[in-house]
Amino acid sequence: MTNTSTQTKTQVDLQFPNRYNVMFFNDDHTPMDFVIGVLVDIFHKDLDSATQITVQIHEQGHAIAGTYSYEIAEQKVTEALSAARKNSFPLEIKIDTI
Numbered sequence: 197m198t199n200t201s202t203q204t205k206t207q208v209d210l211q212f213p214n215r216y217n218v219m220f221f222n223d224d225h226t227p228m229d230f231v232i233g234v235l236v237d238i239f240h241k242d243l244d245s246a247t248q249i250t251v252q253i254h255e256q257g258h259a260i261a262g263t264y265s266y267e268i269a270e271q272k273v274t275e276a277l278s279a280a281r282k283n284s285f286p287l288e289i290k291i292d293t294i
Contacts, residue, residue: 203290208254213265213266214265214266214293215263215292215294216264216265216266216291216293217260217263217269217294218239218260218269218273218290219259219260219261219289219291219292220260220261220289221253221258221289222257222288223287223288226280226286230269230280231250231253231272231287232246232247234276234280235250237279239261239272241261257279263294266269266291269291270291273294
């Protein structure tokens, strides 16, 4: 009796999750200091980066606050909008595909 064994190699291709940009949009009512605070507290930006992003939002009408997986982007947007609404600011933030 002959023992024969067969081995099958399975190749698994791993893919990184899709990435999404979190976009802030300019408005005439949300103070720049509040936006900087949100970028520091929720998006974990340093003060210089947060200030640069805020100036870009003000001058160009929008800017990317960060790029994340969908779930993380969604959570950060929820937290930021909750803080804005709590302070009666009409801040607009959206998730955009890359």
